[in-house]
Amino acid sequence: MANMNELLQEMVNKDYDELVEFGKIALSKLLPYLKQLDEENDGFFLLTSIILSAIGADGKLSALERRFLKDVVGLSDEGVDNLIKLYTAKSEDLTDALFDSAASNDFRGDLTMFILAIMAVDEHITREETAFIKKLFE
Numbered sequence: 651m652a653n654m655n656e657l658l659q660e661m662v663n664k665d666y667d668e669l670v671e672f673g674k675i676a677l678s679k680l681l682p683y684l685k686q687l688d689e690e691n692d693g694f695f696l697l698t699s700i701i702l703s704a705i706g707a708d709g710k711l712s713a714l715e716r717r718f719l720k721d722v723v724g725l726s727d728e729g730v731d732n733l734i735k736l737y738t739a740k741s742e743d744l745t746d747a748l749f750d751s752a753a754s755n756d757f758r759g760d761l762t763m764f765i766l767a768i769m770a771v772d773e774h775i776t777r778e779e780t781a782f783i784k785k786l787f788e
Contacts, residue, residue, distance in 0.1 A: 704782075
């Protein structure tokens with residue numbers, strides 16, 4: 651798991667603008683697939699679960715994570731607040747199942763990059779966040 655720890659550290663070392671760019675690229679690749687899986691909600695339900703699992707892994711929303719969501723996803727402050735109210739521990743389970751069921755390694759890579767960008771934006775990845783990432787790969 652040394653490679654995972656190195657990747658996590660590389661992500662933390664990136665500056666905010668780099669992480670925003672990673673997040674935007676990963677999101678643009680994820681959305682078409684999420685929309686296919688969740689046609690009724692235009693992919694929003696699955697995207698919400700992914701975002702909430704990334705933020706909820708350490709149990710707090712930092713100011714930088716809030717800014718990231720506004721810059722990458724295009725949410726307003728009210729939109730971020732409303733999103734956070736939807737958090738449930740089942741978000742992590744849904745993201746894990748989505749990761750496990752993905753037919754494409756590209757999708758898994760994009761999903762991982764999106765989650766890592768959210769987690770790394772506050773310049774620290776906690777043990778809980780690391781455990782969540784490792785759980786995805788089990």
